[in-house]
Amino acid sequence: MRSVFCLTTIILFWSTGILAETPQQQGHAVVSELHARDTGWHDQFAKMKMILTNRQGETSTREVRMYTLEVPGDGDKSLSIFDAPADVRGTAFLSHTHALQPDDQWLYLPALKRVKRISSANKSGPFMGSEFAYEDIASQEIDKFTYKLVAEETIDGNDAFVVEQYPQYEKSGYTREVVWIDKARYIPLKLDYYDRKDALLKTLTFSDYQQYLDKYWRAGEMYMENHQTGKRSTLTWTDYSFRQDLDDHDFDRSVLKRLR
């Protein structure tokens, strides 16, 4: 009886809370909850396989190992090591992302043994020739967008918030993104990207979600379709592991020269 009472109170409190706010505040609240639920994993490793498919159906494959370190109060640090295609095997990309300042990024080119500082200004450029832009795969800090809750819909049997987010950083390729966020798990299910002319450009669909450490949901597949060119990119994530005791030293520039 008591638990039913509690639940009712929570539901009431929740609904009135939502109703009392503007759509902007509601949108911000939903995304804040998504971020809040995805903190505390500390560090993460995963293997990524990317299959690019052009309009003719020809495919091209990339394989990357990716380490990520959670940085409370700032953007995450990530280290990506390329395993395929073979001519770029051993190339590594190190990124220290920041919420407001420009990200610090280095590229390691094994053929020349060269560590190259690179510009992070190119947000809208294609990542590894794919339909993912750099800004799509970068650490999604909450201050990078403003938000608006526009609807609540059911998508593939899941109740979802529909939130529009507007990039606040410079040089974005988008006027807005529309994201469907699962109400039960607070995870993104689908994202529509609108180009600078506000025409639908791309749709990203998340699937094969699995929960790790009884808390963190990770998609097994991310499928990006470009509606304007017909090109597709599929990311498959495997071998997830968390809390391997990585720290700042594992994301220092000095590691680039000894990666394999």
Next chain:
Amino acid sequence: MRAIFGITLLLAVATVNAAEFSSRGNFTSEVRLFTEKPVDPRQHGDNLSLSAEPDWYWSWNKEQDSLVVRPFGRLDQGDPDRTHADLRELLWLHLGNQYEVRTGIGQVFWGVTESRHLVDIINQTDQVENIDGEDKLGQPMIWLSLPRDTGIFDFFVLPGFRQRTFPGVHGRPRTQPRVQTSQATYDNPQGDDHIDLAARWSQYIGPIDIGISYFDGILREPRLIPGTDSKGLPVLVPHYDTGSQLGISLQGVFGAWLYKLEAVYRNYNEIDNYTAAVAGFEYTVSSFLGSRYDLGILAEYLYEDFGDLPVGPFEDDLFVGFRLALNDADSSELLAGVIADVDDGSRVFNIEASRRIGDSLKLGVEARLFSSIPQTDPLYGQRHDDYIEVTLGYYF
């Protein structure tokens, strides 16, 4: 040097069984097409060449130890001196608590600029490979690296000097007359038997990366002195000076702008001192004209002052170029540029393009054109050596 070899090989043999192994590398075929008759009739015409560069890696002790072995070999149709082999790397890395030690034969690159690599001095240039100076010979070394919050501190002990390679009698492109490497002379009374030392500190402060380096030993860049070979024919004889080099490299990232600077001060034991610098920028227009392409504009100014010595090739030069990346599935890229001597008007054009074919093949095209080279310019000997190179590499 032999001891280093011995220790590294022993380690390799002892640990291979327990180690994690991975390999990569490439086989590459190369065709060079020359547009003119050579200056010296002994030099070859169009040329075919094949190279192999496997790269084997073992790690053990929970990846706290690893060994890289990377031999390189080339078979060249026209120039027996370009048919050569080298151990690019045979390096044992041990990771300690807050330190890294590398022992064996290794490769180290320092530098930021595009048109010239001034600061880079640990490895000798494998000039017979390509005149761009980006191919390096393996250097015996003990390298201690200390990554700290205040920067990365690197210390090198470099036993075993390597001579720069040069094209042979039949080689092309090359100087006129040719370089006779077997007659090389040294300041050092023991010739190439000398232990060189080097150190470097590098750090980044916000958008700026800085590196300060010091080298003491046999300087890698020889002076080419006119002489004669055993038959009395004119040749250029490399002379290796002993001295020191202080180097600085700076790079700043400000939005789409990259600013770059390299400068060196060389203190020669026997001759006047040398200063040189390269400074410039790269500006990238991403999503060029609404496309997926990135277009980079590059410009660098090259300066050098030899004191009393005759001028080098980059005394007062300007490099301008552009880089185009198509950002497609095949990673198609083009870099085109020209280095122009402001004083004598000579120009060297460079074009480099590449794309992947399928998952394992890579096609490359390179062109170098020597234009309006006056007789007084050190590049005069290469005035008829314009060439287009096509490479097809198989990567694994």
